[in-house]
Amino acid sequence: MHLNHIHSLRGIAILFVVFGHALWFQFNWSNNQPTITFLIELLSNGTILFVFVAGYLFQYLLPKYHYPKYLKAKLKNVITPYLLISIPAIVYEIFIGSPSDKFTQLEDASTPLQVLWFYAVGGGHINYALWFIPMITLFFIGAPLFALFNQYPKAYWLLIPLYVLALAVHREPFPIISPLRAFLYFLPIYITGMFAAQFREKLDPVLTKHAPAIGLVLAAIFLCQLFINEHHGIYKTEHMFDMSKGYIDWLLLQKTLLCFFLIGIYLRYPKLATKPINYLADISFTVFFIHVYFFAAVYILLGHQRFEGSLGLWFVRGCACILFCVVATWLAKKVLGKYSRPLIGS
Numbered sequence: 001m002h003l004n005h006i007h008s009l010r011g012i013a014i015l016f017v018v019f020g021h022a023l024w025f026q027f028n029w030s031n032n033q034p035t036i037t038f039l040i041e042l043l044s045n046g047t048i049l050f051v052f053v054a055g056y057l058f059q060y061l062l063p064k065y066h067y068p069k070y071l072k073a074k075l076k077n078v079i080t081p082y083l084l085i086s087i088p089a090i091v092y093e094i095f096i097g098s099p100s101d102k103f104t105q106l107e108d109a110s111t112p113l114q115v116l117w118f119y120a121v122g123g124g125h126i127n128y129a130l131w132f133i134p135m136i137t138l139f140f141i142g143a144p145l146f147a148l149f150n151q152y153p154k155a156y157w158l159l160i161p162l163y164v165l166a167l168a169v170h171r172e173p174f175p176i177i178s179p180l181r182a183f184l185y186f187l188p189i190y191i192t193g194m195f196a197a198q199f200r201e202k203l204d205p206v207l208t209k210h211a212p213a214i215g216l217v218l219a220a221i222f223l224c225q226l227f228i229n230e231h232h233g234i235y236k237t238e239h240m241f242d243m244s245k246g247y248i249d250w251l252l253l254q255k256t257l258l259c260f261f262l263i264g265i266y267l268r269y270p271k272l273a274t275k276p277i278n279y280l281a282d283i284s285f286t287v288f289f290i291h292v293y294f295f296a297a298v299y300i301l302l303g304h305q306r307f308e309g310s311l312g313l314w315f316v317r318g319c320a321c322i323l324f325c326v327v328a329t330w331l332a333k334k335v336l337g338k339y340s341r342p343l344i345g346s
Contacts, residue, residue, distance in 0.1 A: 005266035011281035016046025027309035055193025211264030285345035
């Protein structure tokens with residue numbers, strides 16, 4: 001069985017990530033607050049979709065699970081591309097930027113130690129989206145524990161305290177350099193994806209039947225975020241357990257519910273799983289790895305100019321980035337052939 005709906009969900013996830021990041025770098029939204037508020041509530045925390053899919057696929061593939069083989073595959077197809085694709089960002093940060101000025105922990109560190117630190121945290125350099133890889137690596141390492149959920153399904157009741165923990169941990173502000181904190185935040189999402197996979201035979205018909213109702217609940221949450229909440233966007237706090245921005249991280253709940261909504265929609269309307277979406281899903285890891293390089297390169301080439309943010313400019317910027325990533329990935333796959341996946345992730 002090919003999980004077309006989950007594959008499409010991964011394609012949607014990368015669109016959320018790219019278009020979410022397209023909001024920043026060069027745009028000044030101070031004169032267009034309604035638009036930026038709408039967009040950040042719509043797009044922020046799109047990483048949740050990726051983590052949900054990761055948990056779903058882990059549980060779905062458990063019959064083939066063998067820990068040493070699993071780790072070897074992740075080392076080859078995720079960690080190795082990460083190590084290679086991080087090189088330009090780390091070189092730029094160390095030799096052109098001033099890492100010791102940005103990060104006090106690097107003040108007395110030698111260059112090799114700085115390199116190791118950037119690899120360990122992922123998000124400390126110009127390609128800030130790579131914070132995801134050290135975090136997801138913790139999930140890879142913890143695979144034997146996650147595999148136990150399949151044998152002891154009552155363990156899914158742990159989702160209740162884990163969501164409470166995530167609501168208290170919050171996301172850290174930019175730059176994201178704490179893989180452990182990110183792991184704690186996304187832990188219930190990963191396990192929720194596992195839950196959706198393990199009980200898919202019972203859950204999928206419910207999601208298919210009630211997708212419109214789930215969509216209405218999702219719309220209600222979104223409207224509350226826009227017009228009732230005082231805080232907009234990701235709940236970022238300097239320290240964990242800081243509840244100054246509210247006790248409910250609505251984006252966490254919204255994007256989690258969005259995962260179930262999209263599953264229901266794709267099962268209900270399978271023709272929505274178009275070739276472009278599926279191709280983006282095929283190359284999603286490479287797009288994730290390189291899309292920030294596109295934004296950074298344009299920003300540098302234009303002399304660090306800033307422009308007034310608008311819906312049109314944002315959309316053009318996001319589309320241009322997707323087009324660049326698709327073309328670059330296609331060319332790289334042609335040149336690298338069978339070595340493309342361990343080198344660029346696709």
